[in-house]
Amino acid sequence: MRAFLCVLDSFGVGSADNAAPAEQGADTFGHIVEACAAGKADREGLRAGPLNIPNLTALGLGLAGEAARGAPLPLAHPHPAQGLYGFAREISFGKDTPSGHWEMTGLPVQFDWGYFPEAESFPPQLLADLIEQAGLPGILGNKAASGTEIIEELGEEHIRTGKPIVYTSADSVLQIAAHETHFGLERLYRTCEIARRLVDEHNVGRVIARPFVGERVGEFKRTTNRHDYAVPPHGDTLLDRAKTGGRDVIAVGKVPDIFAGRGVTHPVKAGDNSSVFAALMAGLKDNADGALMVTNFNDFDTLYGHRRDVAGYAAALEQFDAWIPAIRAAMRPGDLMILSADHGCDPTWAGTDHTREYVPVIAFGPGVEGGPLGRRETFADIGQTLATHLQLPALGAGTAFL
Incomplete structure (x- = not known):
């Protein structure tokens, strides 16, 4: 028997009952479905008409979405x-990527991360230490911003001055954007490693390297060489349990970064959704009995959720749906796969930040009979179910549904 956890990054299915007032009503899946049905997600050369996801709906995604929102779609x-x-409720305090992934693997984050303010975001001493220790001529930014927008705003000045762009968001994060060739990718990584040490005293979840290319406004484009420097999990996760039990733990895309390498035996580099899918198919073919594989399909969040691109998000869902038959055909007897998400990022919502939502829980595999799971009271039910399936010691949170 083997286990596969596929995280559709940001794919929420309805506003959670513990969402902040400004987020109440957010519904990533539901609003995409409604926009497509109304012809508001058509884009020439990309997609048109109602959302076409027959394979996901056959697995119960539509029913899960209706149950989460309490209304038909x-x-x-x-x-x-x-x-x-079914659908699951997050009990972690934040709505960020590490909190969602850690809770899914049995470790809720029930403490407050450190956050930076929107303007003049970073303490002067932190910036002074970063400039000195990384040998920088200075920094640009120092505010909360959309990653793509701040690169457009400051990219040319960055190339001219050699000063990296340092910014934050609504998450517990310090992000550094720099040009892959003018600044250098390895230099960017070294700068982020220094920043990671400096933000530890501020209880910040992640430092993120955001490399980009292009020479002028309108040409800048972020690359797939992003690298996250996360604080290690504060306790054991499903990945730790599996590794300690002598199992292969294959982590794809940004998953190794999210767990700071903890519990991972085989990290697999993958950028866009297509490359993550290719890695998943390779794992379905080659993973040994007893293995755990965790994948993150990041395009949903980075390219479409944060950019409030409804048509792009819908097209990405349709592409993922088209992969389902190949995935199911490659599964072996005893395999279990769970599709879920780490938070929401409603592309119809105001602003560019994550939205606190329920997430889908879709489980399937040879011999798994379909049916409702209802509302799960924590994402940790996912990890506990996978631990039970793999006959690993119980996790510290969650209730198995198999």
Whole structure:
């Protein structure tokens, strides 16, 4: 038997009951479905019409979305469902990527991260130490901003002065953007490693390297060489349990970074959704019995959620849906796969930040009978279920549903 956890980064299915007032009503999946049905997510050469995800709806995604929002969706879905379907509530204090992933793997984050203010974000001493220790001519930015927008704003000045762009967001994060060739990718990574040490005293979850290319405004483009420097998990996760038990733990995309390498035996580099899918298919073919594989499909969040691109998000869902038959055909007897998400990022919502939402829980595999899972009271039910499936010691949180 093997286990696969596929995280559709930011794919929420309805506003959570513990969402802040400004986020109440956010619904990543539901609002995409409604926009497509109304013809508001059409884009020439990309997609048109109602959301076309027959394979995901066959597994119960539509039913999960309706249960989470407590209202019907303009989406056809068959009965009975071929997978187990439900939705889960986050009990971690934050709505960030590490909190979501750690809770999914049995370790809720029930403490407050450190956050930086929107303007003049970083303490002067932190910036002074970063400039001195990294040998920088200075920094640009020092504010909360959209990553793509601040590169457009300051990219040319960065190239001219050699000063990296340092910014934050609503998450517990310090991000550094720099040009891959003019500044240098390895130099960017070294700068972020220094920043990681400096922000530890501020209880900041992540430092993120954001490399980009291009020479002028309108040409700048972030590359897939992003690298996250996360604080290690504060306790054991499903990955630790599996590694300690002598299992292969394959982590794909940004997953190794999210866990600071903890519990990972085989990190697999992958950038966009297509390369993550290719790694997943390779794992379905080659992973040994007893292995755990965790993948993160990051395009949903980075390219479409944060950029409030409804048509792009819908097209990415349709692409993922088209991969489902190949995934199911490659699964072996005894395999279990769970599709879920780490938070929401409603592309119809105001601003560019994550939205606190329920996440889908879709479980399937040879021999798994479909049916409702209802509302799960914590993301940790996912990790506990995978631990039970792999016959690993119980995790510290969550209830198995198999």
